[in-house]
Amino acid sequence: MFDFRKIFGLDIGSKKAAKERLRLVLIHDRTTISQEKLENMKRDLIEVISRYIDIDVSDLEFRMEAQDEKVALVANIPITENNEVIKGA
């Protein structure tokens, strides 16, 4: 009955962890789009960007990521060395 750890607030209980973890995982789940859509979006983006600069498609990163309260679309698109942009032309 008397749990001193709780009375002095030294132990907040696992519920808080459960709720916090769920809050983040649900934000992520709710915004997850299908793999097919993600692939299509990736293909279209590559096409558009390639019109302006040469990019290295083999090293391309493209994914949804939960960051704190929000979900971000993270894209890392390396530009090939042999490029007008880099040469400053």
Next chain:
Amino acid sequence: MSGKAVVITSGKGGVGKTTTTANLGAALALQGCSVVLLDADIGLRNLDVVMGLENRIVYDLINVIDGTVEFRKALIKDKRVDGLYLLPAAQTKDKDAVSPEQMKKLIEDIKTEFDYVLIDCPAGIEQGFLNAIIGADEAVVVVTPEVSSVRDADRVVGLLDKKGEIPMDNISMLVNRIRMDMVRKKEMLDVSDIEELLQIRVLGVIPDDESVIVSTNKGEPVVLNGKNHLAQAYRDAAGRMLGQDIPFNERNHSFVGTVLRFFGLAE
């Protein structure tokens, strides 16, 4: 007349969909409704044993779908309460033996003659799930206060809206197997936490209680023979389904309750 079809679903397995279907159905029948319990878990039927009607099965869902018999002929009447019927799932066929269109048509047919069709949905979100939700007007999502169950429930709510065309207003949840002792110690998610996370209306709160196991052993839904708090919790949920304004039992939070528990006079 046109009744209502309500799918009992969860995403995650083992959270108590079948027990919920049996008890909500029995409670609705006790209130005077005519009810068909439809076991949509083809290949893994269990509603028959939970109801204690397994020895009376002659025809099943597949016999009805393929036109061998009319649905009325396949219904098993529960002799313990008026107006309660079971349409058992087939045990031999797999889940692909039925198409969504066939299920929708069958449920429409049953609705013309009964007040309620409660559909016991299989676990998962594959074809069997889609078949079970397609003909439903409303959904009750069964959720236990665990991380995995809450997460799956959220996924299912999204799919009910998208694939089943069941609007959010017609989706409610039944929080199952809650342990107030753990909630008080802050070692378990409370109903309000789950409500806040899932953002859906609470239809009922069912305490974790070993009498469910005893009643399943015997094949008697607790609602039919129980005067205990568990039976009352199911009756309350059924009453809310019928639009009755039934307050949630706050006994566990009251000061008197705390004092009584302290002296071991209440649970």
